[in-house]
Amino acid sequence: MKVLVTGGAGYVGSVVARLLVDAGHEVVVLDDLSRNDATQVPAGAVFVQARIQDAASVLTPEAGFDAVFHFAGLISAGESMSHPELHWEANTIGSLALLAAMRAAGVKRLVFSSTAATYGNPSEIPLTENAITKPVNTYGATKLAVDMAIASEAHAHELAAVSLRYFNVAGALVLPDGTMIGERHDPETHLIPIALEVAAGRREKLAVFGDDYPTPDGTCIRDYIHVGDLAQAHLLALAAARPGEHRVYNLGNGTGFSCMQVVEAVREVTGHALPVEIAPRRPGDPAELVASSAKAQAELGWTPAKTDLRDIVADAWTFYRSGL
Template sequence: MKLLVTGGAGYVGSVVSRMLLDAGHEVVVLDDLRTGHAVAVPPEATFVRGSIHDAAQVITPEAGFDGVLHFAGLIAAGESMAKPELYWDDNVIGSLALLDAVRAAGVRRFVFSSTAAVYGNPTELPIRETAVKHPTSTYGATKLAFDLALTSEAFAHELAAVSLRYFNVAGAYLRPGCRSVSGTTRRPT
């Protein structure tokens, strides 16, 4: 499959890109490098430096993408309260531009990196997917806004879509065939 990974120079996007490549997929990474790092993009991926606002230049019918994994966006809840305009622009307007490009190109699969921040302060634990969504930050509100837009788009245009609402992401990816020794990763000899 040919897949586009937005935000593929960031922490989660770069690990997902690596895993997709290891599974035999063709990966194109779209990232503007505002918060990501070019060195994090796996060398086997095709890297396009650009904004999700301009995704239509990358996602065309001729490009032949089978799916999009959307990890691009701003993520600092505190900053989102001081500079909400940045978050509405990037996380909603940019994501809607991406979704428009997906629809126009006939891409049928979409994975969205949302957040558990859409739930705000939960009234019960564990938080279930059906819990009331009441974000307490602009960050959470922008992610919820796009969640809702994606749900509508999926319903109206038969797009297979999912929103991942995880909490704090941490860890490392150890590639198959490698082993960790004293905190370092080594290739087998």
């Protein structure tokens, strides 16, 4: 199968691209490298540096693509509140351009990287796919808009589409040749890799945004999923896609950890002190997001293999030290 992976030089996109190459697929990676690194593109994949808005230059009718994995976009909830125009342009307008290019090229299968941020502040935990979608940040709103556009495209044009709503992705994938693919954002905004930078002495302290949330220790609670488990779900989702259907699946471990529990896990794994500073809340941060992945497990046959937070942190720490 010939597949296009947008954002395939990014964290999750590069891991999925590698699994696709290893499975024998013909893979083309499209990434503008505005926030990613070309070294993450797996060997065996063709790389095209281009904006998602220009996907039609790659997705031509003559190119013969069978499917698209769509990861390209901006991911920082905090930035989405201070610079919403960037997220609407990259995430929503860019995705609409991709859908138009797919339609013109006759490409009928899509797996979309969505997010748990589409739900906002949930009234029930764990979150199922039937939960009300009411984003509290622009990032979640842009992704929800794309989910809705994909649903319309499936209904009107027989697109076979799956949206995967991630919770917090972490860890690193160890490949058979011993190399690793891990998290490397610029700028870095995620808790675990920032905490590892502090543990390694590359940052003075870790800022925890808010300790007055309605949670046991006052800090936000999130569900952490290992990137290897998440990547496997994408391949299963492609196999499950059906013409005229837009399926939505939550992907997480079903267990929530507070920011301070993550801090303690990083201290335990690294053996380093981790100075913490409590900072003001960030706009758009829900108090608690924990997934129910029962639907994905039942319909996709997906089961996460690495669910212990310390194991996830340990993989991330091994990857981080490999680059020191």
